[in-house]
Amino acid sequence: MMNAVNGNMDDRTRVAYIDDQLLFREALVAVLEDSGLVSVVQSIGHEQTEGRSLRNTAPSVLLLALDAQTHDPMVTLQGLRQTNPQLPVCALVAVDRLDRAREAIATGCKGAVSTAASLNLLIAALQSVSSGQAYVDPLLGGRLLAKAGIRNLSRTNRIGADGDFQPDGGEISKN
Template sequence: MIRVLLVDDQELVRAGLRGILRAAFGFEIVGECADGDDAVAAVRSTRPDVVLMDVRMPRVDGVVATQRLTGEHDAPPVLALTTFDDDDALAGMLRAGAAGFVLKGIAADELQRAVRVVAQGGAWLDPIVTGRVLAVYRTTRSPAPRRDGAAAALTSREREVLALIGRGATNDEIARLLVVSPLTVKTHVNHIFSKLDLRNRAAAIVFAFDHGITEQSAD
């Protein structure tokens, strides 16, 4: 079972999510919050595998709540959920450390897949708005001069792995494409994160887009 914490101020939305993420499909809703202010305490008490976080909430929004969560030891990944094509807010979620985002109204099976991918350490960026969100992210992030030339520190294999991460591939998919073990891929991913000072897979996708690495082909 994948343990999920729901953070959304609308009871109707949470009810819908409960119906989609139920035990029959391999999920367990371990807690619910109606405001981002309660998220940290709820994570500490329920220890979820994934936090499904609304972006827009009246008191403490998803960006602030995600910033608080990612500062916690062993924090679970956060998947942002929004009804708005709000590029600024979603870019803010990436900067706060979210592992990805989906739009409310996503098909049930796609939401289930997104939660599974994030629970397994992957990233999920809704393709409908990813291009625009990354454009906002690039223009509003703080400068990071140390990382500008950081890609040069990657080995050719690490660049191949990063290119595939940028295209949304999971570790298992990368292992099949490169004909290596998933453990080897995990080692490469850890090296990439360390060398590039990246906190999660979503940040790696942004880096790959920014540096044109997604355009490389894997041998």
């Protein structure tokens, strides 16, 4: 499939995707591929990663679902960090699993995206992490900061008690 922006196949972000939920994995692979901006070079479940290197498919980023039911995704992440230490990882996590997001970032994930994110936001995260930047989607970031007690970010954005961003347009306060 050609890149929707400039028609060049080589410009697509190469993604290896690990998720135990087959239906969701297949659906996400389809929409990522359909975007023309991402090439999913490998799509497997957590149980298929044991002792496996992802180098033969040459992904530029690993998308790792942290909501596995049958395997501990943190064990998968730790194993993959050993066999693929240079591969940047972006975690896909449910909004209510802030503990998983924090643990994944502490274990070396360079990005975290909530399952409530839009496709465009997920693609932006994958591209950012693939190019060496860190990325946390605004919803997760807001909730992580709120959990840490940080509420005021700028003159135009606040984090509400629920962790969601709230524009206020007011002055920065110390609350």
